[in-house]
Amino acid sequence: xxxxxxxxxxxxxxxxxxxxxxxxxxxxxxxxxxxxxxxxxxxxxxxxxxxxxxxxxxxxxxxxxxxxxxxxxxxxxxxxxxxxxxxxxxxxxxxxxxxxxxxxxxxxxxxxxxxxxxxxxxxxxxxxxxxxxxxxxxxxxxxxxxxxxxxxxxxxxxxxxxxxxxxxxxxxxxxxxxxxxxxxxxxxxxxxxxxxxxxxxxxxxxxxxxxxxxxxxxxxxxxxxxxxxxxxxxxxxxxxxxxxxxxxxxxxxxx
Amino acid sequence: xxxxxxxxxxxxxxxxxxxxxxxxxxxxxxxxxxxxxxxxxxxxxxxxxxxxxxxxxxxxxxxxxxxxxxxxxxxxxxxxxxxxxxxxxxxxxxxxxxxxxxxxxxxxxxxxxxxxxxxxxxxxxxxxxxxxxxxxxxxxxxxxxxxxxxxxxxxxxxxxxxxxxxxxxxxxxxxxxxxxxxxxxxxxxxxxxxxxxxxxxxxxxxxxxxxxxxxxxxxxxxxxxxxxxxxxxxxxxxxxxxxxxxxxxxxxxxxxxxxxxxxxxxxxxxxxxxxxxxxxxxxxxxxxxxxxxxxxxxxxxxxxxxxxxxxx
Numbered sequence: 001x002x003x004x005x006x007x008x009x010x011x012x013x014x015x016x017x018x019x020x021x022x023x024x025x026x027x028x029x030x031x032x033x034x035x036x037x038x039x040x041x042x043x044x045x046x047x048x049x050x051x052x053x054x055x056x057x058x059x060x061x062x063x064x065x066x067x068x069x070x071x072x073x074x075x076x077x078x079x080x081x082x083x084x085x086x087x088x089x090x091x092x093x094x095x096x097x098x099x100x101x102x103x104x105x106x107x108x109x110x111x112x113x114x115x116x117x118x119x120x121x122x123x124x125x126x127x128x129x130x131x132x133x134x135x136x137x138x139x140x141x142x143x144x145x146x147x148x149x150x151x152x153x154x155x156x157x158x159x160x161x162x163x164x165x166x167x168x169x170x171x172x173x174x175x176x177x178x179x180x181x182x183x184x185x186x187x188x189x190x191x192x193x194x195x196x197x198x199x200x201x202x203x204x205x206x207x208x209x210x211x212x213x214x215x216x217x218x219x220x221x222x223x224x225x226x227x228x229x230x231x232x233x234x235x236x237x238x239x240x241x242x243x244x245x246x247x248x249x250x251x252x253x254x255x
Numbered sequence: 256x257x258x259x260x261x262x263x264x265x266x267x268x269x270x271x272x273x274x275x276x277x278x279x280x281x282x283x284x285x286x287x288x289x290x291x292x293x294x295x296x297x298x299x300x301x302x303x304x305x306x307x308x309x310x311x312x313x314x315x316x317x318x319x320x321x322x323x324x325x326x327x328x329x330x331x332x333x334x335x336x337x338x339x340x341x342x343x344x345x346x347x348x349x350x351x352x353x354x355x356x357x358x359x360x361x362x363x364x365x366x367x368x369x370x371x372x373x374x375x376x377x378x379x380x381x382x383x384x385x386x387x388x389x390x391x392x393x394x395x396x397x398x399x400x401x402x403x404x405x406x407x408x409x410x411x412x413x414x415x416x417x418x419x420x421x422x423x424x425x426x427x428x429x430x431x432x433x434x435x436x437x438x439x440x441x442x443x444x445x446x447x448x449x450x451x452x453x454x455x456x457x458x459x460x461x462x463x464x465x466x467x468x469x470x471x472x473x474x475x476x477x478x479x480x481x482x483x484x485x486x487x488x489x490x491x492x493x494x495x496x497x498x499x500x501x502x503x504x505x506x507x508x509x510x511x512x513x514x515x516x517x518x519x520x521x522x523x524x525x526x527x528x529x530x531x532x533x534x535x536x537x538x539x540x541x542x543x544x545x546x547x548x549x550x551x552x553x554x555x556x557x558x559x560x561x562x563x564x565x566x567x
Binding site: 149150151152153154155156157158159160161162165170173174 | 303305325326327328329330334336338339340341342343344353354357403
């Protein structure tokens with residue numbers, strides 16, 4: 001009995017659960033909130049965004065973020081691993097500058113350059129998001145690998161591990177909490193930035209925002225922004241749990 | 256087992272090790288000693304190719320070490336260092352099993368070996384097997400470090416100031432353990448230290464390095480009684496040389512058998528240096544001696560401390 005009540009309490013007291021409930025309610029119940037938005041924005045004829053269902057927008061948004069983050073993680077980690085190798089050390093400054101430029105370049109400007117070349121599709125949006133999200137991942141990977149104690153590396157080499165074994169068994173596991181922190185930052189940035197994909201005709205949670213902005217419909221903007229914000233909070237909390245588990249599992253072992 | 260002939264190593268044009276000739280026999284406990292910057296660590300690391308020498312030849316098991324793949328060579332040599340370098344994300348068991356894992360031993364064999372080593376180094380397997388390094392004291396961590404170095408039963412054990420960061424009591428205990436392991440297994444051990452007492456206590460042969468060259472090598476007794484240069488004499492200490500000589504012999508060597516005396520007995524395995532301390536502390540000239548099994552062995556007389564060393 002006691003265990004049962006404590007589990008109930010844990011679920012009830014879990015902020016992540018409540019945020020998810022609020023998110024789902026908003027996504028599936030937006031159309032029934034018409035009365036609320038009517039009351040808030042009495043001047044608007046149609047105060048609820050109905051062109052697409054919010055569920056389909058969420059899926060499109062997550063796909064966009066998922067694909068671009070995946071690409072950013074692969075490129076960022078490979079680059080980070082590369083420049084911390086003996087052979088790649090010379091390229092570190094160059095790579096860091098390039099990636100930092102990717103982030104200073106506004107994603108809207110990337111779209112403006114990429115769309116005429118590639119046409120209207122999700123590709124320019126993905127490129128813009130990848131460029132924008134690379135920096136935290138690269139920095140996390142470099143910082144994480146550099147935080148590995150040199151004694152652990154000396155022993156790894158001294159007991160006869162190959163370079164690949166040193167990387168996969170020692171460096172990456174020990175660097176993983178810092179790398180994950182970088183990925184977390186990158187993904188959260190991406191969830192917010194993915195809204196601009198709507199400007200080039202790609203469906204995302206940015207669609208109500210962009211349409212709302214061009215049609216002076218503040219209610220649409222509010223609806224899109226609310227769902228994006230809740231999505232970002234949920235993903236951030238999920239990452240927090242993951243990194244905590246990682247720390248309990250292994251890296252609390254750090255002295 | 257390991258020979259150096261005319262070996263040199265330069266860093267940025269400066270010689271850190273110069274023209275070293277060294278022969279380390281199988282089963283020998285060799286201690287490389289010297290001040291910091293004398294090239295002793297570099298010499299050690301050239302053996303497992305963590306540092307590649309650039310002149311001369313080093314052989315291991317009668318083969319030039321370049322003939323081995325560096326990884327294979329290292330897996331045949333245990334390696335322990337001052338900063339221990341336990342992998343913080345692995346348990347004690349996983350840390351000890353590092354090399355057997357690399358050598359792809361079967362699981363059951365690895366488990367048994369870990370248990371055996373933990374027992375050998377006085378770490379309760381039940382209690383410590385699943386612990387993480389940060390949950391251990393410094394001394395326990397280095398026990399794990401030594402166990403890891405011994406895990407695959409390597410032909411050679413290389414130790415780079417392994418006890419340098421430990422407190423004196425823990426250090427003495429671990430020195431004792433390593434001496435015991437050497438006696439039991441007859442393994443070839445090469446140890447680097449700057450601690451003269453450690454060298455005298457452990458070494459079969461001491462190699463004194465200075466500025467990248469071998470100044471003198473020989474048994475601990477040779478180094479104390481026949482120093483080749485004033486530097487050697489200074490290094491091993493002029494004023495307390497006698498005390499150091501006492502640390503080379505054991506109580507059992509000087510005990511007059513069959514005699515008896517009153518008072519708390521001392522162990523035959525104690526060094527004469529420790530016995531001297533007991534004499535002074537107890538204000539006595541006669542101490543009863545017992546052997547390992549607790550049997551009375553005889554009496555140590557104070558005057559016998561200054562007797563001539565045998566074989567001198």
